[in-house]
Amino acid sequence: MMKKSYYQKAVFLGILLIVLSAYQKYTSRGKEDFSDIQFISENTVPLSEFDPNNLDVKQWQSLGFSEKQISTILNYKEIVGGKFTSKEQLKKCYAISSQKFAAIEPYLLLPENNQEIPSDHFKSFSKKPVNVLKKFNPDHLQVDGWMKMGFSDRQAKAILKYKDYLGGSFISKEKFKECFIISPENYQQLAPYLLLPEKTPQNYVSTAKSTTIPSKTQHYFDPNSLDIEGWQSLGFSYNQAKVIVNYRDRNLKGKFKSPEDIKKCFVISPDKFEELKPYIRIAPSVIEVKQERTDFSKVDLNAITFKQLLEFGLDEKSAGSLLGFRKKLGGFADKQQVLDTYNIDKELAQKLISICQLNSSQVQKYTLTDAPEEWLKNHPYFKYSADRIIFYRISNPDDKKIWKLLKVKPEYETRMKLYLK
Template identity: 60%
Template sequence: MRKNYYQKIAVLGVVLLTLLAFKKYSATKEDKFPEITFVTENSSSKMLSAFNPNDLDENQWQKLGFSEKQTKTILKYKEIVGGNFTSKSQFKKCFAVSAEKYSELEPFLLLPENSSEFTANYHSQNFKKQSLIINGRFNPDHFTKKDWQAMGFSEKQSEAILKYRDYLGGSFVSKEKFRECFIISDENYQKLEPYIILPAKTPANLKSFATQSKSPIKLTAFDPNELDKKGWENLGFSEKQANVIVNYRDRNLKGSFKTLDDLKNCFVISQEKFESLKPFIRLDPLTAAKNSEQKKAEIKQEKTDFTKTELNSITFKQLLEFGLDEKSAGSMIGFRKKLGGFMTKEQILETYNIDKELVQKLLNIAPLDNSKVERYTLVDAPEEWLKNHPYFKYSADKILYYRISYPDDKKIWKLLKTKPEYEARMRLYLK
């Protein structure tokens, strides 16, 4: 019995010691509640996939975590750099994209590192390499715009190649020079090189070689007042030069070259070219007089009364007649078409690339009738119209979303929360 008694005492002692030790440990160490991290919808841990920033609209930028203001800044910056981001380094310079945000997006950007790597071998829409169609050996000096397009280049790329050829004097001269064309990537050059009919190296005297490389032109007697654009091209001038000569004759000289000096003074006709043509020039006074009278009659017939010419129906030709250059006239007509018509004269002055001083003179005398311009409510405006109209396209997705639940213009305006100046412009085209 005494033995059992001591065993029980020993067990009790061990239990007491254990309790005392645990109490002491608890007093010296605080229990910390585990930290909880809430994952928000805008967390940067969201799954990203490869994308071309040139493809994204306002809504898609916001889904990447950018605010509405940042999104508009990015889209505006894209317009400033030419309508497309050409490299990662260029995209990085946009001040709406922080260094941290760029680091997050950079691995997924379908853009080259530097703009110098951006060539015709990448489509602006999906950035995939082009496949060229080469039917056999060819001389790039003889290729037209359609020929380059048939090979696989886009319309703009084809125009750029031809401009580069014109810059060289009308001939690529050598494979070496052809390779320097920024539109032609190294990869595409390697594909084209075996088929190109040009010398491998550029001759020392590039200018004379370019002249010799062109097909010899057989000259015969001609009257410069009887030649159209094609006729001047047949004399060795480029399409652009031929346009300049004809416009110079018809506009500046009122329809005819009257003396050799008139022809000599045309800036696209070099002294060397003029001397080569001079022995074959035959100026007929009767033809010159006839053309001049014809031109005067045309000008008199085309004279427009701009006080009665309505600004929403004025034509490109009439704008040129008023004195605008082709760039200004084209911009004004193009902006009017996008808007569906001008609602106020002030809108016309917002047009890019116009001679504002000259346009203001036109606005002072010409009337504006906006009665035929299409107007809608936010609820019934066609989706295509909203997405294409310059004033609505950046808010189009929101309008389409809100009007599903709230078919009321006042409610939609409250939800849009647009800036007052933007809302004022939009309301011009609403009922």
């Protein structure tokens, strides 16, 4: 028994010595040297092209970056204006080592430097069908105009940047087709509607956005299609460009009618005007065909259209409600029914029925005994009494007896009889 107790004590003392030795070693060590640890993790990057401006935190992590590195990269992105514009710029981010940058560089959808047009920057352009119904000059469209055609906000802004790169005009269908956002499918749809020359002029020389007009190789421009940046590209300061745009939009109601109108703007010196004058091309105004106003005295309330109701003055909601109510009724049997339309302007509706005609000859009418069950259950005036009418007419196939059994209010009976023979 004593021998067993001796061995237990020996084992316990041995374990205690091991623990004390380990603790002493831990507490006596100094700070570790992290100088050789690289800031960038060396995970393998996926072999596919990407735009670093579109990556979220998880996507940066998938490229092998730590949370701290990603935070630094995103902060740097905000510092440079919220968007990486070139590989050269991204490379300057100190959170990306030279080795890591070399690994991802071949897959970056960015230009080499800020002097190049990012032709690959928007490879994911829309291939959806565009919405275009009439001919148009693409030089005149702003972001909202391109978006109405089906392009995204980002794509629309890229199209305008491409136009700006060309100098403020697409020049020709050839040049327009070269826009990296416009897919071949989209171009085929748009081409017949473009108000541009088919071919680029032989004397045209492609120049990047410049601060002055260097020579007669400069392209033509329409002063009515230029925004502040467009005027800056012609050599004006931001404040001068702002004055020109305000002068056009406020004083001239949005349009220079002749070069002389431009000359009168006080921020454009005589010398500058003479420099610009050879290149000014003011597009002729589009003459809108005036539609004849509707003679509402000849319009039938059972045939009036949504467009005509809008022309008369009703808003879209009221016009839609009126037509929907008319459809449920199967046509108006009396003009006063128009006033029962939900949420309609009573004063405007009263004016409408006082002017328009009403032809109710095509309105379907029945007797209580022969009215189809579906018609009774769906008609606004009969649906609440439909089940009782169907029940009563089984044993009382006579309208007068059915009316006595229904016992509806007089005003309801009057409305219902509008649709009865």
